[in-house]
Amino acid sequence: MHSDYPPTLPAEYADIEFENNAQRLPLVLCLDISSSMAGQPIQTLNNALAEWTRELHDDVSLSYSVEVAVVTFGGNGVAAWRGPQLLAPRAPVSPFVPAHMFRPPQLAAAGVTLMTEALELSMHIVAARKAELRASGLQYYRPQICLVTDGLPTDATGHLTDSWHRLVPVLADEQRARRFRLYAIGVGGITDRGEQVLQSFAPKFNARLQGFPFRELLQMMSASANAEQKGAGDEVFEKIFSQFKTQRPAWES
Amino acid sequence: MSGLTVFLDGKPVTLAELPLKGGGQAAVFPVVGDDGIVVKLYREPPGPEQERRLMRMLTMSPLVTRPTDASQPPELAWPTALARGSQGEFLGYAMRRFGEPQHVQLIGLFTRAQRLKLFADRADWRFLLGVAWNLAFMTARMHYDNLVIGDFSSSNVVVDANGFVTFLDCDSIAFNDRVTGELFPCLMHTTDYSSPERQAGGPATRATDEFALAVLVYQLLTAGNHPFGGVPHDSASESTVKDNIAASCSYVVRPERVVIPRGTIDPSVLPPELLALARSAFGPGVHDPATRPPAEAWLRALDKERALVRVCPGRPLHAFGSHLTACPWCARAALTGHDVFNGPAAVPVPGAPSQPPVPGEPWPTALKVALLILVVVILVVIAANA
Numbered sequence: 001m002h003s004d005y006p007p008t009l010p011a012e013y014a015d016i017e018f019e020n021n022a023q024r025l026p027l028v029l030c031l032d033i034s035s036s037m038a039g040q041p042i043q044t045l046n047n048a049l050a051e052w053t054r055e056l057h058d059d060v061s062l063s064y065s066v067e068v069a070v071v072t073f074g075g076n077g078v079a080a081w082r083g084p085q086l087l088a089p090r091a092p093v094s095p096f097v098p099a100h101m102f103r104p105p106q107l108a109a110a111g112v113t114l115m116t117e118a119l120e121l122s123m124h125i126v127a128a129r130k131a132e133l134r135a136s137g138l139q140y141y142r143p144q145i146c147l148v149t150d151g152l153p154t155d156a157t158g159h160l161t162d163s164w165h166r167l168v169p170v171l172a173d174e175q176r177a178r179r180f181r182l183y184a185i186g187v188g189g190i191t192d193r194g195e196q197v198l199q200s201f202a203p204k205f206n207a208r209l210q211g212f213p214f215r216e217l218l219q220m221m222s223a224s225a226n227a228e229q230k231g232a233g234d235e236v237f238e239k240i241f242s243q244f245k246t247q248r249p250a251w252e253s
Numbered sequence: 254m255s256g257l258t259v260f261l262d263g264k265p266v267t268l269a270e271l272p273l274k275g276g277g278q279a280a281v282f283p284v285v286g287d288d289g290i291v292v293k294l295y296r297e298p299p300g301p302e303q304e305r306r307l308m309r310m311l312t313m314s315p316l317v318t319r320p321t322d323a324s325q326p327p328e329l330a331w332p333t334a335l336a337r338g339s340q341g342e343f344l345g346y347a348m349r350r351f352g353e354p355q356h357v358q359l360i361g362l363f364t365r366a367q368r369l370k371l372f373a374d375r376a377d378w379r380f381l382l383g384v385a386w387n388l389a390f391m392t393a394r395m396h397y398d399n400l401v402i403g404d405f406s407s408s409n410v411v412v413d414a415n416g417f418v419t420f421l422d423c424d425s426i427a428f429n430d431r432v433t434g435e436l437f438p439c440l441m442h443t444t445d446y447s448s449p450e451r452q453a454g455g456p457a458t459r460a461t462d463e464f465a466l467a468v469l470v471y472q473l474l475t476a477g478n479h480p481f482g483g484v485p486h487d488s489a490s491e492s493t494v495k496d497n498i499a500a501s502c503s504y505v506v507r508p509e510r511v512v513i514p515r516g517t518i519d520p521s522v523l524p525p526e527l528l529a530l531a532r533s534a535f536g537p538g539v540h541d542p543a544t545r546p547p548a549e550a551w552l553r554a555l556d557k558e559r560a561l562v563r564v565c566p567g568r569p570l571h572a573f574g575s576h577l578t579a580c581p582w583c584a585r586a587a588l589t590g591h592d593v594f595n596g597p598a599a600v601p602v603p604g605a606p607s608q609p610p611v612p613g614e615p616w617p618t619a620l621k622v623a624l625l626i627l628v629v630v631i632l633v634v635i636a637a638n639a
Contacts, residue, residue: 020516021517023494064477134484
């Protein structure tokens, strides 16, 4: 298939690709940085990313195979980040960075909520990365995409739009074919309607959480990545997710 | 801040609020005021079978007759007490703590970045060979004691700075209680280390352990390469380690069948006897459990090689098998620019004052002799029973 991200790697990562034949686990953080996230929420998100990055570096198991890409929606549109570096649209570089080299971007909140386009970009970079890995003879686990938002999809002018409906059948097909696992998480003051959008995107793995528990969210992503590495069955992922969703472990109930 | 209070043998202990690590089934917590132990709590109420299993385990003390000294940790993180709630309900169990930084998951030896970060100037090929020896020894000893590891992977074995290994998840071990005759099966497995019959839902056996051991030893001797890596030329779309195992598709045996990633280390770094064992495990042994090399075969072959390891004078951390006439790591670095054991900055510049000291003998001589005697005894006993 054609890829907008040909397998040209910046020099600093070339050595990493060379390192071993580990099966890779692509992980995409698809993050809402629209104006409603301004202030405390975006600060909380930046702090959580920094702390999670430290944990990721210290996790010998995850750092063996996880690679992280960040997609954001806000400002004037959607963007992919390679670690802290904002990639130009159509840049001939993969946004995926091996976990042990990942550094988080410093995010600022503004603008509109192009949620549909951001998910499309996330699916696109995952497909491109898979093609790239396969061509290099590298295997991969089922990728994880984690959508986080506090709002409703808008168009480029900031008006609510129903364009997200076009994604629902696509996402359903992709998830049925086990091409990736999508997590759709509503935070802050997300509305009932916002929650409904997330439910139709990710019927199994959606949640509406109080406040901005980004730490717990990222830890859940790590726990799921661990389960993926172990080859766990679907019920394990559902268990991990339901514990995260209720925000308390079973032994406290 | 502290978390839950649980009772170990009736004594209350307070757990840290956050677990050290948590999986789908359980989480492991530090104990406030006692760095020596941890408590593993199940996420779901564990049920009477698991409670019974742990009660029986507490009456057993496997591998205790093995010679050891203070520098060697036990090979099993065996349960030391049941953990109960205030109503006496069974929640989990306590065990000795084998935490970082002293104890690192085996998988930490499989990438250069982690090797350099966690083992500094120790983790050369001689060290990896020694870890493989310890792993084969642990497996042989457990099989001798009628224990089946069951869930055997690079994540639930930890290794210390001397290369000694400890198996962590003892509550999943399969065993047949000699006193009561009860059978406790292993219900967990890790797909990347699971033989086809285990993937298909079969029980954990010595033969499934032998498959996992073969994969782990191969990974150690190739600095982390999985023998079932690579994408088959004829694969439809998605392809995983699990698929390659099920299809008996290993590049160690049939390199022409897969696209081999360019970083993959040539299997010929394994000395011939070890390579022959690997080929039998990853060839006929994939679908025929009876042809997989037993742990003792790995142990014998690894033991022979340990005394013969050669050290490259050219670069630090370059050690290799006696079957090679030149350093394979230097050859690879010259060819590709990638040094498997040294980071880009760690290569000594000409005229640099000195190289890092060669790490000391990882096994004290007395212990080595004692272990060797024991191995011989085990082999004799096994041979006698065969």
